[in-house]
Amino acid sequence: MASDIINNIKRIKQRIIEAEKQYGREEGSVKLMAVSKFHSVEEIQKAIANGVYLFGENRVQEAIAKFPELIQTFPHIKLHMIGSLQRNKVKVILPIVTCIESIDRIELLEEIDKYATKLQKKIEVLFEVHTGEESKSGFTSFEKLCEAIEYAKNSKFIVPKGFMTMAPFTEDEELIRESFKKLRQTAKDVKKKFPSLKLTEFSMGMSNDFEIAISEGSTIVRIGTSIFGERVYD
Ligand SMILES: *Cc1c(COP(=O)(O)O)cnc(C)c1O
Numbered sequence: 001m002a003s004d005i006i007n008n009i010k011r012i013k014q015r016i017i018e019a020e021k022q023y024g025r026e027e028g029s030v031k032l033m034a035v036s037k038f039h040s041v042e043e044i045q046k047a048i049a050n051g052v053y054l055f056g057e058n059r060v061q062e063a064i065a066k067f068p069e070l071i072q073t074f075p076h077i078k079l080h081m082i083g084s085l086q087r088n089k090v091k092v093i094l095p096i097v098t099c100i101e102s103i104d105r106i107e108l109l110e111e112i113d114k115y116a117t118k119l120q121k122k123i124e125v126l127f128e129v130h131t132g133e134e135s136k137s138g139f140t141s142f143e144k145l146c147e148a149i150e151y152a153k154n155s156k157f158i159v160p161k162g163f164m165t166m167a168p169f170t171e172d173e174e175l176i177r178e179s180f181k182k183l184r185q186t187a188k189d190v191k192k193k194f195p196s197l198k199l200t201e202f203s204m205g206m207s208n209d210f211e212i213a214i215s216e217g218s219t220i221v222r223i224g225t226s227i228f229g230e231r232v233y234d
Contacts, residue, residue, distance in 0.1 A: 004118035005046045008227045009034075013051075014169075016221065019165040019214040028212055031078065035224035041066050047227065048074050055147025056101070056222050060093050066137030067096045081163070082203075082222060084137050087111045101164040101203050104138050106148045109158060116157035124159045125152060126203055131182040132175070142186070146193055153197060161200030162219070163187050167209050178208045180216035 015028050034047050035056040044055065044066065053076055057063035060081075067079050074105040090111040093100075103109060103125045116123045127145060130138035140144040152160040163186065167179040183204060191199060207211025207226035214221065224231065 004229060005043060005227060006050050009050045009228075011048060012223055012226055015211065019211045024213040025185065025214060025217075030218060031220045033082075033220055035206075035221045035222050035229050036066070036228065037062060037083075037224065038233065039224075039228045041070060043164035043228055045072060048077060052227075053113065054220075056080045056082040056224075058102075060085070060089040063081070064092055064096065064121060071096060080203075091115050092123065094119060094123060097123070099126065099161065101126040102128050102137065103152075104128045104130075104150065106144070107157065109148055109151050111154045113151075113158055116155075120219050121158070122157050125162045126162050126164040126201060127160070128164045128166075129183050129186050131165045131186075132196065135193040136163060142189065145186070146182050146190065149190060149194055149197070153194065160197055160199060161203050162199045162203070167204070167213075168208075173209075173212060176212050177216060180204050180213055185215055 011029040013032060015165040016032060020030055031054055032052065032054045033054045033056045036044050037058050057079060062221060071077060074170045077098055078098045080101050081093055081097050085100065085102055085108060095113050100123065106174055106191040112123055127148060128138040130140045134144050137146055149160060152158045163183055165179060169175065185203065187199060202217050203220040203222060204218045207223050210221040210223065
């Protein structure tokens with residue numbers, strides 16, 4: 001319900017501010033992303049009207065059905081691709097996203113480079129790292145991750161910004177925390193090899209674990225259910 005969305009956004013923003021305070025994070029250092037998959041354009045508009053400007057979608061078809069018009073009406077909003085991406089979908093998603101968070105192989109970057117060059121559009125990327133047993137996506141090899149970062153570094157239109165991960169789906173807080181710590185450690189190791197890159201974004205934390213993520217250094221929390229309610233899969 002629309003009134004729920006308004007209250008949910010207020011509540012989540014408040015919880016982010018409190019977590020920033022509690023864990024010694026700088027005020028405003030954590031961005032709120034509304035994950036709008038399976039939710040309607042009307043619901044997204046409600047979120048926009050209540051100050052949300054960053055959105056995440058994980059399926060290309062759905063994103064290109066909903067967002068081109070929204071972006072035209074609200075040019076200040078940003079859309080990030082957060083789901084696993086097939087090479088042949090890169091071409092259609094690039095015009096409507098500012099960032100692809102789910103880079104898990106170099107082949108995707110080659111495709112992004114090709115079409116970003118055609119569009120003459122800078123595309124930010126985050127490198128998705130596999131940090132928890134239950135999630136399937138993300139780099140598992142540090143060498144492959146570094147090869148991908150090297151490629152991104154040398155591309156004119158790809159802007160490497162940082163890292164993304166999904167914690168395991170579990171009630172076990174320590175397992176979740178381990179996952180976020182792993183991402184931070186991987187980032188540290190990467191930064192030793194690429195001291196010139198500003199890899200400052202950490203996209204980690206969802207409805208159930210974003211406060212843990214903030215305590216571990218998250219800069220983008222990806223919130224779906226706690227803003228829009230349960231998703232109805234048809
Ligand atoms: C769906 C999704 C989210 C949001 O999950 P909620 O638990 O609904 O907050 C965050 N990140 C990714 C990659 C997702 O696919």
